[in-house]
Amino acid sequence: MMQPDLFGTARPDVLLSAGALFLPDFARAQVGRLHAHIQSIAAGSPFRHMLTPGGRCMSVATTSCGSFGWTSGRGGYRYMAFDPETRQAWPHMPPIFRELAYQAAARAGFAEFRPDTCLVNRYAPGARLSLHQDLDEGDMNAPIVSVSLGLPAVFLWGGAERRDPRRRITLCEGDVMVWGGDSRMNFHGVEPVQAAAGAGEHGACRYNLTFRKAR
DNA sequence: AAGTTTCT
């Protein structure tokens, strides 16, 4: 254990579906450190707007840290061991990132989660992520852990099929979502981020950390 | 294919 009580939550957990747990405020006490690490990661592997396989520019800007990074392009979605922009390894995953993912997964019933990649998404106002499934990972037994920072956003939580009804959940700074098991393939997305009335402490963007086991 | 616009 790194240190006790780094993470925790005042508000109660919310079970969304089997294997899907919303942990409000779970990372709230560490958001300053998490933002600082995002800045360091972006200094090594800058945020960039990738193209979808269809050739459209994503509204979300992405980078990664860890052993692999998620990439998208004409050739499809891929996890790569090297950043194709810098031609160097992705920045290392900070220990506090690993610990956060580990503790959140354990709380949701997924023991011993050892993510090998963390996708870092930056949502400027207007950016969104249309409904999709996470299908590119080699280990579907491992859950997904998602950490929200900066501006709030409405998260869409759907079911195993695209036509299934969706629940709209506002995710705020420090909130954590975990899904795996029977919910691992559920459709999900993010509605367009609204600009904040007042400038936030860490800039007027939403950031999201997504931890996965790519291989 | 992790988009976008338009119509209903």
Added chain:
DNA sequence: GAAA
């Protein structure tokens, strides 16, 4: 939300 559906359609293109």
